[in-house]
Amino acid sequence: MGEFDYANDVRKYTPSVDAASVAGLIKHLGIALKGKDSALVACSDKSERDRVRDHFLKKKLGLTQADADLDKAIFDICQRMHQDQDKQRVTFYYLLAEKYGKLGMFAS
Numbered sequence: 001m002g003e004f005d006y007a008n009d010v011r012k013y014t015p016s017v018d019a020a021s022v023a024g025l026i027k028h029l030g031i032a033l034k035g036k037d038s039a040l041v042a043c044s045d046k047s048e049r050d051r052v053r054d055h056f057l058k059k060k061l062g063l064t065q066a067d068a069d070l071d072k073a074i075f076d077i078c079q080r081m082h083q084d085q086d087k088q089r090v091t092f093y094y095l096l097a098e099k100y101g102k103l104g105m106f107a108s
Contacts, residue, residue, distance in 0.1 A: 004039075006090040013080060013095055021097070024106025025090050028060070032089065041092040043078035056093055061102045073099060 032038045
């Protein structure tokens with residue numbers, strides 16, 4: 001079984017995909033992508049959404065918006081990806097980073 005094609009998954013949601021940013025996100029997430037559960041975002045789990053907000057949006061991206069605003073952004077991505085039962089973490093984080101103009105953080 002080969003590697004998951006994250007760039008192709010991202011392409012389902014955005015017309016232009018920055019392959020370097022996808023690769024940077026894969027590198028950033030590292031071992032988390034090895035486990036099936038940790039490689040996915042569970043939108044129905046509040047603790048998972050809080051983790052995305054606190055660890056990715058605030059800590060990694062350095063965002064300082066109110067929690068309610070960041071939670072809305074996470075919910076918006078959940079809605080955008082609603083047709084996928086398995087929401088790939090790389091794709092989810094890519095779309096959030098794109099929304100906030102932070103893809104460049106992962107491109108190097």
